[in-house]
Amino acid sequence: MPNDVQKRNFFGLGEIVSVIANPGETVRSLAESRKLLQEARQEIHESRERAQLPATHTFSPLPGFFPRPAEMQAIERALDGIPSFTVLFGASSVGKTALLREVLSRDTYHVLHFDLRIAGFADISSLYMSFSRQMEQYFETLSKTMEGYEEFEKESWSFKHDRLNVERRIENGGAAVVKTSDIARLMELFQSSLLRYWQFEPKGTESSSESDTTKVENSTPSEGERKLQKNRPPAQDVSEAGPSSRTVNEKAPEQSEQKPTKKMPVFFIDEAHKLPALIKSIEAMKCILDSMLVLTKQDRLCHVIHATSDSFYQTWLRQLNVMQHCKIISIGDCSKVETRAYFMEKLLPNVPERLQHGLEFSSLYEVFGGKLAHWADYVADYVNANGDLPVKKSSHFLQAHALLNLQIIHASEVEAQPSGARQPPRRTSTPRGFKIYSPIPTSMPIAPSPTAAEDGEEQQADIPNPSSSFTAIQLLKVMRKLTEPGVTSLPYFLLCRELGVRAVDDMVRGRILELRWMETVTREGSDAEEAYVEDIRDSVLDGGEGHSRGHGGGGIPSTKEVMGPKLVPTTPVMRYAMREVLGEYGIDDDDAREGEGERSEYASLSDVEEY
Secondary structure, three states: HHHOOOOOOOOOOOHHHHHHHHHOOOOOHHHHHHHHHHHHHHHHHHHHHHHHOOOOOOOOOOOOOOHHHHHOOOOOOOHHOOEEEEEEHHHHHHHHHHHHHHHHOOOOEEEEEEEHHOOOOHHHHHHHHHHHHHHHHHHHHHHHOOOOHHHHHHHHHHHHHHHHHHHHHHHHOOOOEEEEEEEEHHHHHHHEEEEEEEOOOOOHHHHHHHHHHHHHHHHHHOOOHHHHHHHHOOOHHHHHHHHHHHHHHHHHHHHHHOOOOOOOEEEEEEEEHHHHHHHOOOHHHHHHHHHHHHHHHHOOOEEEEEEEEOOOOOHHHHHOHHHHHHHHEEEOOOEHHHHHHHHHHHHHHHHHHHHHOOOOOHHHHHOOOOOOHEEEEEHHHHHHHHHHHHHHOOOHHHHHHHHHHHHHHHHHHHHHHHHHOOOOOOOOOOOOOOOOOOOOOOOOOOOOOOOOOHHHHHHHOOOOOOOOOOOOHHHHHHHHHHOOOOOOOHHHHHHHHHOEEEEEHHHHOOEEEEEEEEOOOOOOOOOHHHHHHHHHHHHHOOOOHHHHHOOEEEEEOOOOOOOEOOOOOOHHHHHHHHHHHHHHHOOOOHHOOOOOOOOOOOOOOOHHHHH
């Protein structure tokens, strides 16, 4: 054994020889090792930066927000009640997002927000990833911001590991896409986490409850004190019991402040009508909507709010058997009093004094109504134009005027065809009619055929017809009715019976009319003026002469006669543009109201009486 120790050991000599023989390979391996170390160091640095980024869920109020007490109170009442599925309807630029941000910015709510204007998903896979990350951040933020809820960091791990399992499955050559079952499992994880959140009691609440019981026991009066209290006069009882009750009430807020209040989760999707265009799978959408109903109506774990500016989103939810379980809140334009306050307090102080004489509220209100966004845009353009900007040269009026003329001209192409070819064909190679993009499909296949991929006709049947289904005469007739004195809206169902469902719906899709399924929270216009107009219209409708003159033989009843959904112009400036377009077509006088209008300069139209 000692002899073996004295022998020379050549271990590692081969590596030394290889390094000396191949110096280039050695330098290359060292460079690769250095590069790998730099990449690892950069990943660690980026992960630390990512961890420091705050994940904000609640909204911050918009700067310069103009309060609307009635709408805010309606939203607050919906959120203060039991958890529900609420659909917030309202036209574009009416202030839905601003109202929700103002209410949801309070500390009592914790929001999972998805703005589909800049949607972070466009298919089922990205939808799953977006939902999973938001839910993970929700419970991670909950564990860091609320005292005693540190254990809920483990709930965020469940979403993270489920997402990692799906990513590994895709990377390993498994399913190429995320399935509906993955969405269902994700929503089930969210349900169980919310259930544990509401059942969880932070550490310290038990000790505080025990201390409360000891205080109550110590504060109970003895038998001698009870006898003294019985012998006291009533007035003395009240006077002496008051301070003790006040001290107890003063201690109660202090004890409640020590306990962290649970925030109400709110699942908010803005511009929700874009969901059908982003997610093509009906099964996936049905799974998501059903799970939202379970979270609200059944388990009452969170509020769900869908804000939309598309009236047909209600029909789409009805087809999926969801709408009957939802609450509806309809947001309209401001009243005349609110609009005047906005004009005097927000807009007029920013206008130079030498230009203020050209801004008369009554004349501007006739054009822009209670649409505050249009008021702000016009006043800004008016100041930039140094006061030389008539209303008929404003941007919003020109757009409304151009849209009406485009719709009439393109609709006249269908009307100019022979009577046998008046019905638009099922398919056409050249689009006719002025169509506007709508994310809501006109016909939704609830149960797709298994042979739909092989049958080309079934695939093309779902493509909406590019031609207009209403004629120019029908559109002019509706415009004439909406511009009559005292007529603010038209009944949807009765107009569908007269003109056809497709014709009326295409007017809504063409951004000419807005369909309101229920009355708005705030009544638009002046309440006193509207009441006066309604009284006059009622008295006229009682007489035969006033009835025939009021309707002009059109057969479309007024707003007062029926209940149900109503049709109004999309904006007040659209109603104003309707009057101008009718004047251009020569049907703005009483003779034209009877169907004897002149022919158009822009399109070849038939006589009104021929319809």
